Amino acid sequence: MRPTIAVVDHGAGNLVSIGQGLARAGADIVMATAPSDLVGVDSVVLPGVGATRTVMDGIDAAGMRGPLTDLDVPLFGICVGMQVLFDSSDEDDAECLGLIPGVVRKLRNTPSLPHIGWNDLTIERPDPLFESVPDEPVYFVHSYAPEPTDPSTVVATSEHGERFVAAVRSGAVSGTQFHPERSGRVGLAIMANVVAAASRVNA
Numbered sequence: 001m002r003p004t005i006a007v008v009d010h011g012a013g014n015l016v017s018i019g020q021g022l023a024r025a026g027a028d029i030v031m032a033t034a035p036s037d038l039v040g041v042d043s044v045v046l047p048g049v050g051a052t053r054t055v056m057d058g059i060d061a062a063g064m065r066g067p068l069t070d071l072d073v074p075l076f077g078i079c080v081g082m083q084v085l086f087d088s089s090d091e092d093d094a095e096c097l098g099l100i101p102g103v104v105r106k107l108r109n110t111p112s113l114p115h116i117g118w119n120d121l122t123i124e125r126p127d128p129l130f131e132s133v134p135d136e137p138v139y140f141v142h143s144y145a146p147e148p149t150d151p152s153t154v155v156a157t158s159e160h161g162e163r164f165v166a167a168v169r170s171g172a173v174s175g176t177q178f179h180p181e182r183s184g185r186v187g188l189a190i191m192a193n194v195v196a197a198a199s200r201v202n203a
Contacts, residue, residue, distance in 0.1 A: 003042035003198035006032040008068070010058030013047025013081065017181040018191075025192040026199075035067040043073050043198035046175075048080030052104065052144070053092035055080050069097055074172045074197045079142060082168065082175025086146050100170045101149035107142075110161035114143040119158045119178075121166055127155045128197060129167060129174055133189040138166075138178040145177055172197075 005027040007019050019029045022045065030037055038044060046068065048055045059065055068075065077085045084096040089104035096104070107113060118137040123130055138158075145164035148154060155174070156167035167176045180187035 002026055002028050003195060003201065004028045004030060004040070005043045005045055005195065005198050006030045006038050006041040007045045007047065008059070008062075008064065008081075009033045010055060010062055010064070013049055013078075014179065014181055015047060018045060018047050018078065021181050021188060021191045022195060025188070025195040027195045032064075033062060035063050038064070038067050038071070041073060042201040043194065044068070044071060044075045045194065046075060046077040046081035046084070048078060048082070048084060049141075050080065051092060052080055052083060052089040052094040052096070055084055056094050056096060059084070059097075065097065069099060071172075073201055074174070074194070075099070076194050077173075077175030078181070079177060079179055082177055083144060083146055085168070085173060085175055086148070089144060091144050099173050100146075100153055100168060102146050102153075104144050104146045106144050107160060107164060108162060114141060115160040116141050119160065121156045121158055121178075123156050124154050125152075127167070127169055127174075129155060129169065129176075129190060129193050131193055133193070134185050136184065136186050138176075138180075138183040138186050140178045142177060
């Protein structure tokens, strides 16, 4: 049975390419624009591009802040969608969802900002998100990255003048700073693992 995954449409995300990647991996997709769209799904994906404040304003305008923090299914955030999983961001002094303790800060000691392009990952600990994922570069577009309070939530890191957090997990909440939907075979494998986690919800 194909799991149903809600992709949150808060007005600032690569919805089409993310939805296509998840569908290709075996999921039925709901583009969620209201809290009712999150009811009965097996997983939720929270995309994000641009500024933190824009993403959070879109989430609040859709009435989804509370429903996203109260989910009982896996939640996967992408790029700014991962950053807003944390308590706050120095970008726009934004208050975020508070699902993972920590603060998002601007990259320092970097050769250039934003950090755009392909970069290698270092997997810091085993995680279902990276099961059977090729050891290949992934695609980043960002100037900020999270600094988790609990180091054990860090799943992967990368480097751009300094080492930064590239993937996280806290229970059923996970995310990547890079864009799986732009990351070739690695991204497809990660999205397949997101779909597999959704499939286990009602197994």
